[in-house]
Amino acid sequence: MLQEKASAVTDERMSRTQTGGETDLLPDQSQLGLSTTPSVPSSSEPDQNIEHIRVVLHERELWKKFHEAGTEMIITKAGRRMFPSYKVKVTGMNPKTKYILLIDIVPADDHRYKFCDNKWMVAGKAEPAMPGRLYVHPDSPATGAHWMRQLVSFQKLKLTNNHLDPFGHIILNSMHKYQPRLHIVKADENNAFGSKNTAYCTHVFHETAFISVTSYQNHKITQLKIENNPFAKGFRGSEEGDLRVSRLQGKEYPVISKNMVRQRLISSHSHLAGKLGAGVLTGHPQVLSSYQYDTGVPLSNSDSQDPMSNHFPQSRDPSLLYHCFKHRENARHLELGCKRPYLESSSAVSEEHYFRSPPSYESPLLSHPYCTDAITSREACMYGSMDTESGSGAADTDDLTNSPSINCNMWATMQPYPRYSVEGVPYQPFTAHFTNSTPVVPHPTSSMVSRPQADLGVYNSATVQRGLPIMPPSSSSSSCSPAVPGSRERSGHPPLYHKKPGSPLRPHREFSAYSAQGTISIRDPSYQYQVGLSSAGSHWTDS
């Protein structure tokens, strides 16, 4: 019954999508850079393969506004949310199949930037990449019906510049360019992933690329943030033309708003009044986990050669790079290690879910999987105990309590774009257009094999690569690889995530923890994964 309900919701949405009934959220694919349905050989589930999944970036127009101005994201020691927040609408999932949705943020290139003369300029070589971390959507794992029912929001994802961040936030370097990527992982027949049938897709929207900063550099971005972020309402001018002026820019025609005057008066007063009631960082204890990808190897393939402009170039017709990834019998296994949290908060723990690789860079494929425990969450739990498992994997929307185990074994490293040696080249807006003339193909690694460009399919300006775990985002894209050679778990290596059968449905999730026995425990409803990536030795190369 519930299953029928879930299907009905899904069908309705998909129907409306097709008819353009939700143009606000689901504009035409060709305009949104939606992933198309790549002609990836399907295996056993026609119309249900992961490569058929379509993802639409929510509020894409807003993203485009930021993108055209040069999106900046504040990073702080305590962690800062992204704005616009990363929200997507997903269609094409099998309503009964369970998926895990997660995000990672990878370097867009290997440059460090500076904001000079109201423009972003390349200021040198990028600093070594931070430990890569994954943000797993709190609802994960959940059925396709669940994901398709409503927007999938990653608004609670936080960015930090604290290299020792204990909260599991995604660690970034300031003044560097990054590209968020969405990954959809499908649980296999064993309600885990990492086995031969496991697959995942990577969706990249180039308009979500950004430069991380500790304070806004471009006043246009500041204005956009203030105008669109409800939390920044306090900085909005009350009348027209009340443009706030940043000390960093707008020097030509400074306009001091009432708010600014007030702010300065208050600030002066507060400084004179002493430090009464100094706030204490109430950092949200969060689950800690991350994965590490190859350090120092940027992912992006930005058009650094293009002259730098104050704005990002007009967004091109976004094309989705669709990259799916499915394990095969003889595929070498990509490990998604999980481990226990190295920091467990006592009481309040956020619902953030991050993956993290083992601290060691050596042979992540062989690294010891480990996971972290979740603790609490204010977010409504949409599925319960992981202990439950009938083995069928079928679940309706309300069957979310049948949380599938998450096998981390299969995750692939996020490979950076080919390097650029563009010292002093003006910053290139996030065009990230992926063209056939400049294909970017991951270098074959110990766990993967690159394919010749001829093997690539093209969908609506999107370059589809198959057999590649992750595609560098050069445009709004989606990549799907039906299989990853060598992704199969090694013999004798149990799936990192196993679902215990027979658990009763509960309002809160409780996952069995991966331990020496190969299980992980993810408790209500926040939990964390630590993920090891098979990043060792893998590189992007030009084909």
Next chain:
DNA sequence: TCCCCTGGCACATTTGAATCGC
């Protein structure tokens, strides 16, 4: 000196507990 980062501030929103009425 310049650039970048940090910490504290005020303001707005969000969240959850407490209260009330039906």
Next chain:
DNA sequence: AGCGATTCAAATGTGCCAGGGG
């Protein structure tokens, strides 16, 4: 007792700014 609506305070998320450090 149970449920829903309302209220309120705390928590949280913002950008701004002065100051500090390299």
